Amino acid sequence: xxxxxxxxxxxxxxxxxxxxxxxxxxxxxxxxxxxxxxxxxxxxxxxxxxxxxxxxxxxxxxxxxxxxxxxxxxxxxxxxxxxxxxxxxxxxxxxxxxxxxxxxxxxxxxxxxxxxxxxxxxxxxxxxxxxxxxxxxxxxxxxxxxxxxxxxxxxxxxxxxxxxxxxxxxxxxxxxxxxxxxxxxxxxxxxxxxxxxxxxxxxxxxxxxxxxxxxxxxxxxxxxxxxxxxxxxxxxxxxxxxxxxxxxxxxxxxxxxxxxxxxxxxxxxxxxxxxxxxxxxxxxxxxxxxxxxxxxxxxxxxxxx
Ligand code: PMP
Numbered sequence: 001x002x003x004x005x006x007x008x009x010x011x012x013x014x015x016x017x018x019x020x021x022x023x024x025x026x027x028x029x030x031x032x033x034x035x036x037x038x039x040x041x042x043x044x045x046x047x048x049x050x051x052x053x054x055x056x057x058x059x060x061x062x063x064x065x066x067x068x069x070x071x072x073x074x075x076x077x078x079x080x081x082x083x084x085x086x087x088x089x090x091x092x093x094x095x096x097x098x099x100x101x102x103x104x105x106x107x108x109x110x111x112x113x114x115x116x117x118x119x120x121x122x123x124x125x126x127x128x129x130x131x132x133x134x135x136x137x138x139x140x141x142x143x144x145x146x147x148x149x150x151x152x153x154x155x156x157x158x159x160x161x162x163x164x165x166x167x168x169x170x171x172x173x174x175x176x177x178x179x180x181x182x183x184x185x186x187x188x189x190x191x192x193x194x195x196x197x198x199x200x201x202x203x204x205x206x207x208x209x210x211x212x213x214x215x216x217x218x219x220x221x222x223x224x225x226x227x228x229x230x231x232x233x234x235x236x237x238x239x240x241x242x243x244x245x246x247x248x249x250x251x252x253x254x255x256x257x258x259x260x261x262x263x264x265x266x267x268x269x270x271x272x273x274x275x276x277x278x279x280x281x282x283x284x285x286x287x288x289x290x291x292x293x294x295x296x297x298x299x300x301x302x303x304x305x
Pocket of ligand 1: 035190192211213214215216250251252253
């Protein structure tokens with residue numbers, strides 16, 4: 001689909017947007033980005049960006065860490081994003097890629113010029129009748145860490161770590177990898193955070209365990225507590241994953257994606273667990289505004305004329 005995108009102050013067709021092959025973005029993956037989901041509420045005729053402010057804050061955090069200064073404020077970026085979405089007139093669930101990148105023709109240590117593109121595309125939410133059942137493995141690839149390539153910053157080049165692990169997992173017959181960090185403790189998936197249910201508690205590694213400070217992870221901690229579950233953020237051993245009753249990956253893109261086995265150890269009944277599915281339902285209800293709870297998480301970015 002040749003959608004409209006916002007780039008360097010203009011709204012143009014995606015096929016018309018260009019970046020130099022010599023740009024540090026093209027050569028070295030020097031960019032910081034966000035993947036933001038927007039959920040269409042058919043009854044209200046409104047499209048809600050989910051936790052937009054938190055995504056903009058994280059974009060600024062990443063830009064600061066990698067010293068790729070943003071030429072725009074979060075408020076400006078928000079208005080550009082609305083313009084890009086409205087140009088497409090989508091009345092459907094939408095994913096938005098928002099990327100600040102090293103433009104021009106410098107090297108990997110240049111800090112300017114920095115440009116921005118914002119690319120919306122239709123992407124439907126997980127269907128409750130088609131919830132994934134993922135087979136995971138513990139990756140032999142180690143998660144990048146805070147003193148090498150900090151996972152806290154959402155930098156394009158970081159994703160090559162996920163690529164090694166993901167392609168190895170697929171090659172070996174699994175759906176997804178789970179990373180351990182340098183300390184041997186569980187970190188996250190490739191592009192998503194991880195939760196398990198063990199002894200009735202919902203457990204997730206802390207944000208100091210070589211993970212991205214995931215907005216979905218934070219959301220689920222709140223939603224699980226709202227629902228009366230006990231949530232614990234603590235470091236997690238590999239063998240705990242084999243003994244878990246339920247497990248899922250989470251992220252803006254993944255939403256809640258249940259894992260049913262790890263290295264061949266079947267979890268629970270070997271199908272998506274009850275707590276995982278109920279959290280997915282709560283998540284979709286709150287993102288799409290089907291429940292009035294947490295209105296502070298939804299920003300209207302488009303509505304039916
Ligand atoms: N970890 C990594 C490495 C990711 O790329 C993502 C997706 N942004 C996540 C976790 C989940 O983060 P969020 O919930 O903010 O999308």
